[in-house]
Amino acid sequence: MPVNLKTKKQLASRVFKVGVNRVVFDSDHLDDVADAITRENIRSLFTANTIRIKPIVGTSRGRAKVKKIQKKKRGVGQGSKKGRKGARIGKKEVYVIKVRSLRYRLKIAKDRKEITNKEFWALYKKIGGNTVRNIAHLRTLIDETISKRKG
Template identity: 70%
Template sequence: MVVNLRTKKRLVSRVVGVGLDRIKFDPERSDDIADAITRANIRGLITAGVITIKAAKGTSRGRSKFKKAQKKKRGTTTGSKKGRKGARVGKKEVYVKKVRSLRYRLRVAKDRKEITNPEFWTLYRKVSGNTVRNIAHLRGLIEEIKEHRKSRT
């Protein structure tokens, strides 16, 4: 005898919180499923393995992985680049990276007592104002300050 289990499927769906397509009933135990009328009965059948929940299907990443591998093969050497330097890495990103590294170097110099607090802040403002070109330039400025300090004493 064929039993209509559509309502049971809906009940299982609400109990477990999955869609109707993911619910699978054991055809041998359809009488037990038909007898189950409470949520507790349904849970019992799930633990017994009479009702199974299929795994959710996700989006396949195969094609995207392949594309990524292809992209990796292609070179990013000087001949392959298109657009100016600022189109690949923004001016602001470059500035922020530079300023952070310079401020870190300044902090290290101050901790090592190479520069005093007022000297630190004058250099800090120069870094913020984009006067300091790079770490080598900063090192030169610190050396200048040290020489200036020696000549005064």
């Protein structure tokens, strides 16, 4: 007749601070578990792998993440757009992104010693004043300043 080990399972769950359902006894050493009456006995059985604790099995978020990505992609095609260009992304946001990228490129040019500090600040002000259209335009302005200095 099998021994009722419900109390041992409850004791083990309290010792290891886990749920009762996560405590598993080794079926070959059930008599050892039945003999264990103190918390210390339970701990020694755990080190001997007679008592095991099942790992937590959570809900996988993998499929949910894929669905979220798919949902984000929907309705961004040309046919789904309503309103003018500035309705989806504001003028200021466009300006800020442009200015930051141009300033970054300008900083790289200064670090490479392509332009002097004075030339850097002259171009920096042009970027801030929205005179520079894009990176290609900035590149031509940098080339012009280099040629002006050399010529």
